[in-house]
Amino acid sequence: MESQFIAWLRQRLHGHRRLLLGPGDDAAVLRLAGGSDCVITTDLLTDGVDFLLDRTDPRRIGRKALAVNLSDLAAMAARPVAAVVSLALPHEGALELAQNLFEGLLPLAERFDVAIAGGDTNTWCGPLAISITAIGETTARGPLTRTGARAGDRLLVTGDFGGSIRGKHLDFEPRVAAALLLHEQFDIHAGIDCSDGLSLDLARLCAESACGAVIDLDCVPVAKAAFEIAEEESAGVASEAPQPTVAENALRHALGDGEDFELILAAPSRQAAELISRQPLAPVRLTDIGEFVADRGLWQRRAGSVLPLKPRGWEH
């Protein structure tokens, strides 16, 4: 529903002289009077979709609500500055819940030097919803966008993918420091954060860059949690019919689970080779998982064979 709505909305919106970069990227960039560029992003998290309040420490929920916004700023290689936090709280236990949410997000805000600038706190008859808007600044190189990937660029990712439901979707580290370092010291053409699924977010980056990408399946860094889920899934199958191996199933999770909040990047080939060899983000690993190509669409490559890859992930 969200993609359909965004397509409708983009037709309705005119450009605006203050909007250097509008809807369609991880965040928008505004030019303010006085000349500063302000990066703005917002995420609304809801009970039952982004978290399960009855099974989760509210501090982890509050932390996540801020972290997803910081991840969007990271995808733009923007430096976080401030955030505003709005809550719709169920009436019962509202004060304690609000306090616990903030106990979770305040340490993250402090660590990333984010000023909590305000918010709006409400009680209602509905379930918990948290909306955070974060403000960042562009650095000297300007924002990193989704539009700069070119055929021949290598496809790089931070960290590993899949199985985030086991905990990473709540406790992940927003890749702010990684993005700032890479964008400042290296030549990165384009970037996006993986919120909805590696293949789906890569497809979005490709669409904005008007190109395609080939993923080398054997190179995708698959998280331990994805293997654990895959193992449990195959243990539960009683069928005599041939089943995908655990490794195949884990890879499927890596390509489509989402909420990894890792960076997906396009870098020119020589630069990419240097990054892979130097690993400047250690202990966070940078992996080369394929390349960008002129043909639009996504492709999967293994043992010399190239097949189309259907983007999969979370559709809002």
Added chain:
Amino acid sequence: MESQFIAWLRQRLHGHRRLLLGPGDDAAVLRLAGGSDCVITTDLLTDGVDFLLDRTDPRRIGRKALAVNLSDLAAMAARPVAAVVSLALPHEGALELAQNLFEGLLPLAERFDVAIAGGDTNTWCGPLAISITAIGETTARGPLTRTGARAGDRLLVTGDFGGSIRGKHLDFEPRVAAALLLHEQFDIHAGIDCSDGLSLDLARLCAESACGAVIDLDCVPVAKAAFEIAEEESAGVASEAPQPTVAENALRHALGDGEDFELILAAPSRQAAELISRQPLAPVRLTDIGEFVADRGLWQRRAGSVLPLKPRGWEH
């Protein structure tokens, strides 16, 4: 619950070098790299509290969600620049609802030259919630705050008060143009917008300015809608006991209903007299309804007698 939570939160928050003005005013002011000052405010509106979806055209709801943010920027005498819009939509009819909300807010955004910079659109099992964050710029005189009222200042208001539930709470005009004109051309010491109730918001302004205020009851501009409600209420009373007059009851609505979204201002006495005589906002009326005093607290004055006035309004 909100005031209790804000008191707790303000103890937990440290200042931040980028935060020129933090939680406690109508909006925050951030100093960005490059020197621009960015005014930021956010409001979350929920079904059953701020509107009734089953009885209201969603276009009016979308309009209101943006207008309340513009009213906060007006209270700071900030010029609106951009907004981001997040929606939590019930699954059924989500796309049409989202479109209708935007059909309502887009014309207002255009009229106030506000760029829609992005957002987050979600469906869930809960009722409708809309969160909008607006960004503004300070003008040459800097922000208008809640802290500058001084004993001896006159208490001025725009428009009239009470009975907003009859329609004004959805269709009000954010006083952006009025605030910009007054702040640029006149000496205004402090301001707040009336969202929760004339007496309650005035008490908040007084608390931030460390002073008190006396309202001349006979000077309060009472809206026609407040009289209508008061008349209906007295028509429904069968008691033989003495009842307040319709006029008294209407005044009570004006002092405590809230959602008038008018400006409450402090201006030095001579300046106030000039404003009242010149009426520079016509056809919007500026009214002098009392004065700020050194004694903390709110007071009501009529026929020479001064009594304490208990602030009333919407407590979140």
